[in-house]
Amino acid sequence: MDKIKVAILGSGNIGTDLMYKILKTDGAMELALMAGIDPESEGLKRAEELNIPTTAEGIEGVLNTEGIRIVFDATSAKAHIAHAPRLKEAGIIAVDLTPAAVGPYVVPAINLGDHLELDNVNMISCSGQATTPLVCAVNRIAPVKYSEIIATISSVSVGPGTRQNLDEFTMTTANACQKIGGAETARAIPVINSAEPPIMMNNTVYAVLQEETDEAAVVASINEVVAEVQRYVPGYRLKGKPYIDVRHTPWGELPTVIIMNEVEGAGDFFPNYAGNLDIMTAAAQQVGEQFASHLLKKGGVIA
Amino acid sequence: MKTPIVTDTTLRDGSHAVSHSFTPEFVGQIVNRLAEAKVPVIEVSHGSGLGGSTIQQGFSTHDEWLLIEQAVANKKGSKVASLFVPGIGTRPEILKAAEYGVDILRVAVHCTEADVSQQYFEQAKKSGLGTVGFLMMSHTQPPEALAKQAKLMESYGADCVYVVDSAGALVPESVRERVSALKDALSINVGFHAHNNLGLAIGNTVAALEAGADQIDGTLRGLGAGVGNAPTEVLVAVLNKMKIDTGINLTILMDTAEELVAPVFQYPNVIDRDNLASGYAGVYNSFLLHVREAAAHFNINPVAIIEELGRRGAVAGQEDWILDVALELQQKELVK
Numbered sequence: 001m002d003k004i005k006v007a008i009l010g011s012g013n014i015g016t017d018l019m020y021k022i023l024k025t026d027g028a029m030e031l032a033l034m035a036g037i038d039p040e041s042e043g044l045k046r047a048e049e050l051n052i053p054t055t056a057e058g059i060e061g062v063l064n065t066e067g068i069r070i071v072f073d074a075t076s077a078k079a080h081i082a083h084a085p086r087l088k089e090a091g092i093i094a095v096d097l098t099p100a101a102v103g104p105y106v107v108p109a110i111n112l113g114d115h116l117e118l119d120n121v122n123m124i125s126c127s128g129q130a131t132t133p134l135v136c137a138v139n140r141i142a143p144v145k146y147s148e149i150i151a152t153i154s155s156v157s158v159g160p161g162t163r164q165n166l167d168e169f170t171m172t173t174a175n176a177c178q179k180i181g182g183a184e185t186a187r188a189i190p191v192i193n194s195a196e197p198p199i200m201m202n203n204t205v206y207a208v209l210q211e212e213t214d215e216a217a218v219v220a221s222i223n224e225v226v227a228e229v230q231r232y233v234p235g236y237r238l239k240g241k242p243y244i245d246v247r248h249t250p251w252g253e254l255p256t257v258i259i260m261n262e263v264e265g266a267g268d269f270f271p272n273y274a275g276n277l278d279i280m281t282a283a284a285q286q287v288g289e290q291f292a293s294h295l296l297k298k299g300g301v302i303a
Numbered sequence: 304m305k306t307p308i309v310t311d312t313t314l315r316d317g318s319h320a321v322s323h324s325f326t327p328e329f330v331g332q333i334v335n336r337l338a339e340a341k342v343p344v345i346e347v348s349h350g351s352g353l354g355g356s357t358i359q360q361g362f363s364t365h366d367e368w369l370l371i372e373q374a375v376a377n378k379k380g381s382k383v384a385s386l387f388v389p390g391i392g393t394r395p396e397i398l399k400a401a402e403y404g405v406d407i408l409r410v411a412v413h414c415t416e417a418d419v420s421q422q423y424f425e426q427a428k429k430s431g432l433g434t435v436g437f438l439m440m441s442h443t444q445p446p447e448a449l450a451k452q453a454k455l456m457e458s459y460g461a462d463c464v465y466v467v468d469s470a471g472a473l474v475p476e477s478v479r480e481r482v483s484a485l486k487d488a489l490s491i492n493v494g495f496h497a498h499n500n501l502g503l504a505i506g507n508t509v510a511a512l513e514a515g516a517d518q519i520d521g522t523l524r525g526l527g528a529g530v531g532n533a534p535t536e537v538l539v540a541v542l543n544k545m546k547i548d549t550g551i552n553l554t555i556l557m558d559t560a561e562e563l564v565a566p567v568f569q570y571p572n573v574i575d576r577d578n579l580a581s582g583y584a585g586v587y588n589s590f591l592l593h594v595r596e597a598a599a600h601f602n603i604n605p606v607a608i609i610e611e612l613g614r615r616g617a618v619a620g621q622e623d624w625i626l627d628v629a630l631e632l633q634q635k636e637l638v639k
Contacts, residue, residue: 192413
């Protein structure tokens with residue numbers, strides 16, 4: 001079967017986990033290159049051991065390799081802003097795992113189908129991938145006036161990039177709850193917990209509704225979206241049953257949907273508790289698969 | 304013993320105890336009296352810091368910027384501080400605080416996560432604010448680990464770092480060890496913030512001073528999260544007895560605590576079962592009212608929730624875990 005050649009740019013933790021995910025799936029993608037900038041990085045070494053072509057020349061290495069159609073950029077926001085125009089010029093699709101957000105936000109369970117003709121899409125943030133589907137599930141039944149999400153992640157799974165840019169993480173996630181989730185206004189609050197053993201990623205979504213609604217319909221919609229996300233993140237699940245409570249809000253007493261969720265990682269490279277990292281790479285892989293299948297279909301080849 | 308800088312945080316920590324219902328008028332009155340009494344620093348913001356008005360932390364009844372406006376208008380020779388919790392607050396709030404005339408930003412993080420605070424210290428400095436680092440839940444880490452975290456904050460531009468006993472779980476010896484470790488490691492001021500769950504708020508603050516603390520916190524009549532803090536008026540009385548002259552007028556504080564603050568209490572701040580359980584299990588004090596609400600809603604003993612939160616190692620900002628724990632305990636009850 002024909003496959004689309006893809007490259008991972010960035011040989012850190014995220015890039016390495018994504019490599020394992022692509023390798024264990026017999027889909028439409030062929031991992032043709034692992035690109036980093038440090039020849040000694042563990043990601044490049046692991047790729048070599050698996051006989052994946054590697055380069056320590058970063059973006060140059062990618063552009064000098066024939067036939068790459070999709071690049072997963074797992075570097076940094078700053079680096080991706082520099083990479084984006086060069087990839088575009090080379091006709092390569094960029095799946096951006098950094099907070100750069102050059103292209104539109106994409107959540108496979110929600111809006112991927114709308115963006116398959118684009119050449120750059122952004123994966124938001126781990127908590128964005130986890131919570132926007134839940135906000136969207138509520139909003140399609142009853143308009144959400146305000147959504148507030150609390151994303152709790154284990155201290156050991158939060159890398160230096162996020163730590164130095166917590167504001168970007170916070171604002172991007174809130175923004176996605178509006179743009180993708182459909183909430184009129186939104187807040188996102190990250191919480192880093194250092195308990196040992198490390199806690200599993202867990203999220204709480206509060207969705208304040210304009211007016212009363214059918215609780216059963218909301219719960220059914222949430223269950224549907226959870227099943228959608230589970231197709232590409234098997235460890236994504238609800239904790240308890242979502243319910244509607246009446247809460248004091250600045251807009252009066254309003255029905256508020258409360259959803260608790262946890263994300264267990266697949267343990268490909270990261271430990272299982274790091275569901276926050278896993279959902280990023282799993283979602284990115286799903287985006288890559290869909291783009292690759294789409295390219296194959298356009299090329300007249302049956303994937 | 305040197306004279307410490309006293310910060311009164313009635314209008315910030317006390318916000319938790321009244322479910323964030325302070326009015327601009329009340330803030331103006333209290334700041335006016337505190338400034339008249341020459342309390343050097345007065346903290347005002349939502350209990351969980353700037354931007355804390357949320358479902359998770361509790362919505363404020365009044366816009367906190369109106370409260371801050373009143374505080375600044377009445378501060379006279381005192382300085383106004385605001386709490387800032389990274390993730391709850393974002394940099395635009397720091398810019399706004401500086402515009403409104405706030406003098407000092409107190410940046411609070413869980414005591415293992417100092418490295419998320421860099422961008423906020425840098426912004427505060429750029430905006431011309433004084434900066435204090437707040438290491439919350441300090442009882443969870445040994446002195447050396449705390450000192451390392453404090454050192455990071457110093458490197459980001461903190462003027463002072465506090466050992467914060469958010470759960471009221473420390474005893475005098477463990478306070479001394481922690482304050483000493485910070486004093487040894489840092490060249491900036493070291494502070495201590497007490498809660499009274501074990502009846503030690505004043506005693507622990509004295510222990511902190513003995514270990515060299517430069518800054519201490521109090522709240523009028525102890526109005527603060529959970530069972531509250533070291534009462535500022537009692538603290539000043541004790542310091543007077545110890546022949547440490549802070550220059551603060553005790554009479555004004557006593558009158559203000561009695562006449563203005565006592566009437567706003569929504570529950571008595573005695574060390575009851577829930578508060579003692581919190582201190583004993585090392586659980587964040589601001590959870591108290593949320594725990595009581597969940598306990599009543601799901602018909603569970605609040606102590607069972609508190610103990611489970613302690614076992615799980617909940618940190619500041621995890622009010623949603625209270626619901627999670629309550630639901631889980633309710634399920635277990637149903638299975639029985």
